[in-house]
Amino acid sequence: MNNASGYGELLFLAIMGYLLxxxxxKFLDLPSRLPRWNKLLDYLWVPAAVLAFGILVLNLKSATLPDAYWLFVLLTIGAVLVALRDYRPARSLLLALSPFLLTKIIEYILLGSDGHVLKQYDTLVDTTQGFSIIxxxxxxxxxxxxxxxxxxxxVLREEEEKAKRLIEAQNVELERLVVERTAALTHQAAELRAALTDLRAAQAQLVQSEKMASLGELTAGIAHEIQNPLNFVNNFADVSLEMLSELREEQARPQREPGLEAELLDDIAQNLQxxxxxxxxxxxIVKGMLEHSRTSTGERLPTxxxxxxxEYLRLAYQGLRAKDKSFNATLVTDFELALPEVEAIAPxxxxxxxxxFSNAFYAVRQRQLTEERGYIPTVSLSTRLAEGLVEIRVRDNGLGIPEAVQQKIFQPFFTTKPSGEGTGLGLSLSYDIVTQxxxxxxxxxxxxxxxxxxIGLPVGQVS
Incomplete structure (x- = not known):
């Protein structure tokens, strides 16, 4: 083999080594897996350059130099694969390269001085080389x-890691949202508790206002009821004083009239009666009101x-008339005389x-203000015994209550009266007193x- 052919073969093998x-x-991703080896491989051309220099300049005649360089390239690749033996494709490549590399080593050993395998081993080498290539x-x-x-x-692991990171980020965000929501709910709960406390305080004040309003109406009725007998007492007392003065004058006269004195004494006696x-x-009246004004003990007594x-019908009517003396209404009563007593808390x-009764009088008064002159305000009260219940019916011919309002009329704080004329607790409290x-x-x-x-009240002891 001349120098030109040896140089050409060496150049071809250098190019093949570079491509391999x-x-x-690229296949094994050496820059990231073996960065040092990757840098060393950049100098794989140096032995080829040295051998080329020896062939061209120093006229080296060895025909085995290209094969030696090729064996060096294969050994270098094998060394890299050994360094990457933990990587499965690298192990497979090492397993693939081993027979071929072994064949090349044997072939290099069996080379003659002319650069060809000895003839007696030529068939064996070719067969072995074919098998190693396959x-x-x-x-x-x-x-x-x-x-x-x-x-x-x-890629699947990266996607799983990405999904995992996304889930973790979502979990962190959810935890943050849960913390924020919990804090918001805690704050809202505190506000609701404060609002509930304020509402209970306001409810207590409204209940007290309702009681005071009822007390005011009751007081007005009592005052009106007592006023009539007191007026009679005062009037008859004044008349009696005048008659006593006339009697004294008659007794002071020189000539007295016994008949006149007897008449004055009779009149004074009648006035005193x-x-x-x-x-x-x-x-x-005072005695009855004192009985009703006693603090309720919750004990039910025969009533x-x-x-x-x-009595309360009269008090309610007189209470309204004390406020508006121009108001008059017809009171109709129909009592069952044989009505049994019920166990009740009378106050x-x-x-x-x-x-x-107050609501009934309010309703007929409102209608009276809007109706023609022929309208006669009427409030009726009746009692009956029906199916083991004592029934108390309170009827009025006022404006009436719409169906939608009837469904809410016993709800706390619901009222159809203008602001300042009702708290909306009267019927709610009444409903609780009767039912509970x-x-x-x-x-x-x-x-x-x-x-x-x-109103339906059970006869006998209430359980």
């Missing part, structure tokens, strides 16, 4: 498939419903009746021009 190293770098190609394909599989697994009668009337209802039941305090019923039935409230 370049392919291996082996090499087969395992290169296997390594390529492994590379593809690993790449897919890597009337004063006593109306004084007893005022005393009975005459007819007497209680009639509480009286408060219910006072509220119903007396195990009874309180219903309403209304149509335009007619409204009726019905």
């Amino acid at each position: 190293i370049r392919g291996m770098r 082996w090499l190609i087969t395992f290169i394909i296997i390594a390529r498939n492994q590379k593809i599989t690993l790449e897919k697994e890597r 009337k004063i006593h009668h109306h004084g007893q009337r005022a005393a009975s 005459n419903v007819n007497h209680l209802a009639e 509480d039941l009286g408060r219910v009746l006072l509220n119903l 305090g007396h195990s009874g019923t309180l219903t309403v039935d209304s149509e335009p021009g007619n409204t009726e409230f019905l």
Whole structure:
């Protein structure tokens, strides 16, 4: 082999080595896996350059120099694959290269001085080299498939890691939102508790206002009721004083008239009887009010419903007339005389009746202000015994209650009266007193021009 052919073969093998190293770098990702080896491979051309210099300049005649360089390239590739033996495609390439490299080593050993294998080994080397090439190609394909599989697994892992990081980020965000929402809910709960406390305080004030309003109406009725007998007492007392003065004058005259004196004494006696009668009337009113004003102990006692209802009807009417003396209404009563007594808390039941009567008088008064002159305000009160219940019916011919309002009329704080004229607790408290305090019923039935409230109280001991 001359120098020109040796140089050409060396150049070809250098180019092949460069292409192999370049392919291996890309296939095995050497810059990231073996950065030092990757830098050293940049100098793989140096031995080829030294040998080329020796052939061209120093006229080296060794025909085995190209084969030596090629063996050096293969050994370098093998060393890189050994360094990457933990990487599965690299192991497969190492397994693919091993028979081919072994064949090349044997072939290099069996080279003659002319650069060719000795003839007696030529067939064996060719056969072995063919087998090693097939082996090499087969395992290169296997390594390529492994590379593809690993790449897919890597992409899948990256996607899983990305999804995991996304889930972790979402979890962090959710935890942050949960913390913020918990803090907001805690703050809202504190505000609601404060609002509930304020509402209870306001409710207590409204209940007290409702009680005071009922007390005011009751007081006005009592004052009006007592005023009549007191007026009689005062009038008859004044007349009696005048008669006593006339009697003294008659007794001071020289000539007295016994008949006139007897007449004056009879009149004075009658006046004193009337004063006593109306004084007893005022005393009975005060006594009755004292009984009703006693603090309720919650004890149920036998109660005459007819007497209680009639008394509070009169008090409610007189209370309204004390506010508006121009108001007049027709009172219609229909009591069942054989009505049995019921076990009840009389002051509480009286408060219910006072509220119903006051609402009835308010309704007819409102209609009177809007209707023609022929309208006659009428409030009716009746009692009956039906199916083991004592029924108390309070009816008025006022404006009536719409159906939508009837459904909410017993709700706390609901009122149809203008602001300042009602708290919206009267019927709510009345409903609780009847249903919870007396195990009874309180219903309403209304149509335009007619409204009726019905109280049902069980006869006998209330459980």
